[in-house]
């Protein structure tokens with residue numbers, strides 16, 4: 001599987017030790033259930049790594065192996081250079097926020113937050129001090145004596161975060177911490193989380209299947225599918241240079257258009273136009289053209305790759321129209337393409353002249369699905 | 375797949391899952407005390423009975439064990455009192471659970487309706503189940519008393535009879551009396567289970583069915599009963615085992631009388647052991663009763679698995 | 692059920708409305724009479740004078756009430772002792788059943804034991820064993836260990852006959868506990884024992900109460916072991932003592948004291964049912980159905 005080089009923004013400095021390192025992690029529950037096949041990556045101080053992938057792709061399993069709740073079948077987990085693969089969760093100095101928050105229902109908010117500190121025999125004075133700080137930081141002062149059942153969903157989420165922060169761990173682990181909030185609250189809390197963890201030194205490993213969260217929060221995104229790492233990159237790279245068709249289709253909304261085109265003589269044909277292919281694909285019989293709906297334009301004078309599209313569906317997304325068109329390539333073949341038009345756009349009839357700007361096109365190997373650079 | 379941070383070493387394989395292993399160790403430590411007690415109280419007595427059933431140990435042998443092969447079983451085959459008690463148990467069990475089931479289903483259906491005071495009525499409806507059988511037996515003995523019993527009094531007042539009946543002194547009527555007492559005591563158990571089953575049937579099924587044009591009677595046969603079937607089988611299996619082993623109710627009400635007319639297998643076992651001190655033969659009786667029970671439960675479990683299977687198929691649809 | 696079920700009668704024009712109007716209250720009334728009448732009759736008898744008890748025709752509304760039968764039980768017989776015996780035996784055996792059963796239930800719910808489903812199946816089957824099949828073997832043990840007329844000979848078997856239900860009910864409860872809670876406690880640094888005591892146990896209290904009530908009822912009601920293993924008069928439990936109440940002769944059955952004994956022996960359970968109706972139903976149904 002190919003992957004792109006790390007971008008300059010997260011260039012690893014040689015002196016900086018990885019806070020968390022996974023080496024060839026594999027989890028085999030049974031011969032047919034292998035949610036994690038072979039995963040290696042490392043996370044450094046101040047980094048915010050998101051594990052992004054569809055439901056059931058093994059994200060939680062990875063997180064649980066880092067936490068020590070599940071033992072890897074193969075591979076190692078290192079925290080601050082130390083192999084902790086066989087250490088129980090309590091001895092790893094990690095803290096974890098669960099999707100359900102997992103607040104102890106019989107304890108007050110204060111006891112919930114302090115329980116891990118008390119177990120570590122931290123002096124009472126310091127526990128109180130840290131509780132004060134974290135409750136001030138998250139605005140929980142008024143709630144400290146309540147039981148979790150008397151809190152709103154957003155408040156519970158905050159308590160769960162406070163319980164993680166107060167530990168001052170080596171690594172923060174968060175498993176879909178926003179998925180139980182309603183859409184509006186989720187946006188606010190997402191912004192809060194971003195600020196909050198930017199102020200922390202310890203790296204964050206964040207699990208989500210929501211690409212918006214991944215794009216907005218992270219410094220690095222690891223896209224997982226089918227037990228394998230598909231791409232590990234900065235968010236903008238994941239969007240701009242997806243390593244393969246899976247990543248290209250999974251990240252970005254509305255989804256990227258994929259057209260499977262026939263090739264001849266190092267060029268792909270779409271109707272009466274032919275696109276020159278990058279050299280690695282020059283002998284391919286077929287190739288997949290990928291273009292995001294936001295990159296498809298209405299044709300303007302001077303555009304080379306223009307086509308006539310027959311509109312068959314218009315969806316109003318508020319800011320944009322999402323227009324679906326058919327392109328008649330040959331007598332037998334039509335392609336479907338979706339494009340975004342601004343909400344003030346107008347057109348007549350059901351036909352639209354569209355252009356595919358060549359610099360926005362992604363090429364994928366039809367057999368392996370991996371991206372081939374221009 | 376490679377990564378810049380991962381060295382090219384082969385992955386470390388962990389032969390044993392330490393977490394699972396530790397869980398298991400702790401798990402067995404938590405389970406074993408309970409298992410030991412269960413073995414001592416359930417497995418050991420059955421095992422002992424199997425062994426003792428092949429020996430003779432009674433007053434004739436001065437309570438010394440003597441190996442006697444299948445002598446006890448041969449004796450059992452020819453023992454009219456045993457067959458009579460087995461027949462009594464079968465009659466008692468069959469009639470009891472049929473009546474209890476019909477009555478319990480009716481009560482569950484009523485309690486599943488909405489009416490004021492439903493909670494109080496539900497509480498009242500489980501009361502008989504909670505009360506000590508031996509004491510309930512005393513109450514029913516008094517109710518069926520031939521001289522002062524309230525049943526005779528009511529029947530006399532209604533002019534159904536014109537002189538008091540000796541309920542517990544007549545072979546057939548004694549059986550009727552103990553069945554009535556048992557039905558009173560254990561119908562609540564069935565209604566509780568069936569009520570829980572009824573409550574788990576979603577209302578929209580009935581609504582959909584009604585939109586299809588079905589009436590209440592058809593809904594009962596086509597929705598309620600099929601979806602209730604698992605609970606029905608479970609309740610009947612439990613009740614079967616309890617009724618087949620019934621002891622205290624009969625021991626207190628009739629003591630097996632009159633003339634053995636209500637002597638169940640359990641009472642025969644008890645007197646064989648405690649009155650005649652015939653341990654070998656008593657053990658053989660225990661073994662046979664146990665096997666009959668296992669056989670019946672195995673059949674029921676088989677039925678249950680088929681019922682569950684078809685219930686799941688219904689869900690899938 | 693959170694919402695009131697809809698009235699399922701199809702349309703108001705049908706005559707079935709009037710049918711329904713009286714059928715439901717009538718059947719509810721019949722159920723109440725059916726369930727209460729025998730118990731209430733015994734209660735009434737216990738307060739009747741001996742003359743009223745032996746009156747023919749039967750007296751339904753006695754003109755005078757008496758406590759003499761209760762007095763007889765407490766003054767001429769050790770009935771207070773019997774109740775205390777029942778209470779001690781039932782309580783201790785319940786505690787033992789919960790103490791042994793809930794850890795096992797937790798292990799069977801969570802700790803991935805080998806052969807877990809076989810164990811659970813065996814435990815389910817064991818709930819079907821009637822005590823009559825066990826008393827002979829247990830008598831052997833009791834004699835061998837010289838436990839006759841020792842409450843251990845009741846406490847241990849009672850705990851054991853309550854174990855299967857305890858394990859099944861508690862296991863289904865533990866399976867419903869969110870697993871995240873335990874994982875979170877592990878990350879916080881609780882040891883397994885600490886986790887059980889500090890996190891799981893407090894959440895378990897309602898379920899323990901449910902199972903405990905069922906176990907207490909079973910133990911209080913048990914007859915055959917109590918009859919066989921305890922023969923010393925002052926050590927007997929209520930069901931056995933009450934069933935053995937006799938008069939000076941066969942012709943002098945003490946109906947009044949028997950009725951009073953029935954009332955005394957059932958009263959604690961009536962109170963339990965009144966206060967814990969919900970828990971009892973929950974326990975019974977989850978024990979029987981979930982397994």
Ligand SMILES: Nc1ncnc2c1ncn2[C@@H]1O[C@H](COP(=O)(O)OP(=O)(O)OP(=O)(O)O)[C@@H](O)[C@H]1O
Pocket residue numbers: 029033035053054055056057058059060061062209
């Ligand atoms: N203890 C287990 N035993 C067997 N299989 C398991 C176990 N835990 C998880 N799995 C399986 O491993 C796969 C990955 O599960 P995981 O929870 O890691 O997915 P996920 O990416 O977190 O999905 P989601 O987004 O739905 O949370 C699933 O197919 C799941 O059924």
Ligand SMILES: [Mg+2]
Pocket residue numbers: 059060061175
């Ligand atoms: Mg998950």
